[in-house]
Amino acid sequence: MVFSLDAKSGVPFYRQIIEQVKFAVARGDLKPGDQLPTVRQLAVDISINPNTVIRAYRELELEGLLETQQGSGTYVSEKQPEIDAVERQRMLDQIVTELLARASGYGFTLDDVLDGVRQRKEESS
Amino acid sequence: MVFSLDAKSGVPFYRQIIEQVKFAVARGDLKPGDQLPTVRQLAVDISINPNTVIRAYRELELEGLLETQQGSGTYVSEKQPEIDAVERQRMLDQIVTELLARASGYGFTLDDVLDGVRQRKEESS
Amino acid sequence: MVFSLDAKSGVPFYRQIIEQVKFAVARGDLKPGDQLPTVRQLAVDISINPNTVIRAYRELELEGLLETQQGSGTYVSEKQPEIDAVERQRMLDQIVTELLARASGYGFTLDDVLDGVRQRKEESS
Amino acid sequence: MVFSLDAKSGVPFYRQIIEQVKFAVARGDLKPGDQLPTVRQLAVDISINPNTVIRAYRELELEGLLETQQGSGTYVSEKQPEIDAVERQRMLDQIVTELLARASGYGFTLDDVLDGVRQRKEESS
DNA sequence: GTGGTCTAGACCACC
DNA sequence: GTGGTCTAGACCACG
Known part of the structure; x- marks a missing residue:
């Protein structure tokens, strides 16, 4: 690695x-x-x-x-810790919230970010 | 405000x-x-x-x-600083990169993130 | 005025x-x-x-x-205060010193400033 | 330093x-x-x-x-920020303007200032 | 009234 | 050890 x-x-x-x-x-x-x-x-x-x-x-x-x-x-670890599904979702929410807040500070809309992520998907596929 | x-x-x-x-x-x-x-x-x-x-x-x-x-x-300010289009794109790239990096650290896929952001869009509309 | x-x-x-x-x-x-x-x-x-x-x-x-x-x-005032010649010179020195210091902070040389002043002179003549 | x-x-x-x-x-x-x-x-x-x-x-x-x-x-920083040439000129103009404004407030002419700066040059050489 | 500078000192995060 | 954030409070400059 x-x-x-x-x-x-x-x-x-x-x-x-x-x-x-x-x-x-x-x-x-x-x-x-x-x-x-x-x-x-x-x-x-x-x-x-x-x-x-x-x-x-x-x-x-x-x-x-x-x-x-x-x-x-x-x-x-042999036994990977299972993350509670609720906890997991909250994690993602938190990450998305913070990054969207930062993006909006630069005038980006939610759609701008969405496009940015979509573009990454295409690049990686 | x-x-x-x-x-x-x-x-x-x-x-x-x-x-x-x-x-x-x-x-x-x-x-x-x-x-x-x-x-x-x-x-x-x-x-x-x-x-x-x-x-x-x-x-x-x-x-x-x-x-x-x-x-x-x-x-x-009366004259808001103009952000160079290239600079702006780089900024968005950086934000998206961090978003994906943080999310992937918790095992989320690119699609998971995409869904998460889409969900926000629906909530806000 | x-x-x-x-x-x-x-x-x-x-x-x-x-x-x-x-x-x-x-x-x-x-x-x-x-x-x-x-x-x-x-x-x-x-x-x-x-x-x-x-x-x-x-x-x-x-x-x-x-x-x-x-x-x-x-x-x-009818009687304009006479400024001592020495005092006067010190005044100019101080002004020049401060502005040269500021100019050098932006990478300008003494000659750059000199040229800048000369240019003003031509413009005003 | x-x-x-x-x-x-x-x-x-x-x-x-x-x-x-x-x-x-x-x-x-x-x-x-x-x-x-x-x-x-x-x-x-x-x-x-x-x-x-x-x-x-x-x-x-x-x-x-x-x-x-x-x-x-x-x-x-390894990469020193490049100052736009136009921006740089504007900066010098601003400095010269202030220099002349302050000097003229004490009755100095443009030539007086020119001499003052020239003198510095000789001193430093 | 407005913002600006500086100090002293606590507590935190990172390497 | 390094820099970063925040508080409390004094004092200054400007309008």
Whole structure:
């Protein structure tokens, strides 16, 4: 799995790592039992402070997505946490709300955003 | 114009004010020449420190959206800064990218997001 | 004498008035004994607060450039204050220093400014 | 890079810092990628409140001159914002206009100013 | 009355 | 360690 960070995005590094891991798991690129890069290795690979990697892994572990085996490494949990459907929907709502608010601040309408997302879909298909 | 802050959102107060002003201008609720609430008045209204309001107004002034006349008040600029079409598109791209990145982190597909936004559209119509 | 204010310049109104009066006297447009517009008249003419006019006139009176005769009006002093040559030079130095500093902040060289001033000279001749 | 403040000038501290940074970048004393003094360090060095330094750095960041990396420090942007040539000329015009206006207020002619600036040039050469 | 600047100090987020 | 946000309150400048 390949990680990449964007320092200019304003999104903190540890969040970018978290999202990339979640994305990889959601896509199936990372399967239960798969090992993740070691903290030190990943830190070197993407040129960041090991503490930042630790923080990302720890949060993912707290969520139940990862498991660390002392001395062995960090792995994708065998039992992926089931997210309550209601909770899940609320999550999406929250994300959509925030981004729409930001978009409207720049004068974009809901349709503008809708078109933007549709366009991505075409590009990816 | 009505302002409201959400202390739990994690979004800094001054950013919330900035976005609400931008939104109001984009919607036409605030027109060029209109006076904004005075710093002290708004501070009292939404129960925050005047310095925080000043900061929000100041950033909007630096962007060219507002103008302040010492001793008189703060107004919406007569000449709203024109946003370059290319710049605008890049802005939308960035917003959509973040929207999708955040959503995918929770396992949502592009279609899930599309549905989420569509749903908003129906609600608002 | 015609006054005009530029609200966008950032220079406070009372300073703009002061400089315009000084300029008019320096040019000879206003001679010793000449009456200036009354405070109220000028305030109406240029659409500002009378207090602002009062402030400008008062500072000019303190410098000895104007004299107010209660109930009669404000006049250019018969005896224009002589500014010490050294003081005068220091004044110019200070003005030049500040503006050059600001110009350099935008990457302009001393020659750029020099050219800018020369250009004005040609335009005015 | 050495900073120095003049409390008597009437120019706000944060503006003085901004102009000194711009000047240093324009001169090449600060190059893209260079780190600036930390907020706290600079605050101690020039004996002002850290908030004032933050404010200066922040405005420079909004202009695109600096970039801050949370937890790491503040750096000169790799891509310095390009100033539109027209915009640049307007800026110079504005500076020259103010220079002449202020000078004429003290009875200096355009030639006096020209001499004053020329003199600076000789001194600096 | 209006906005602007600065300080002091608390608390937070990130690396 | 780094920068960021917010508060409280003083003092100033402008109209």
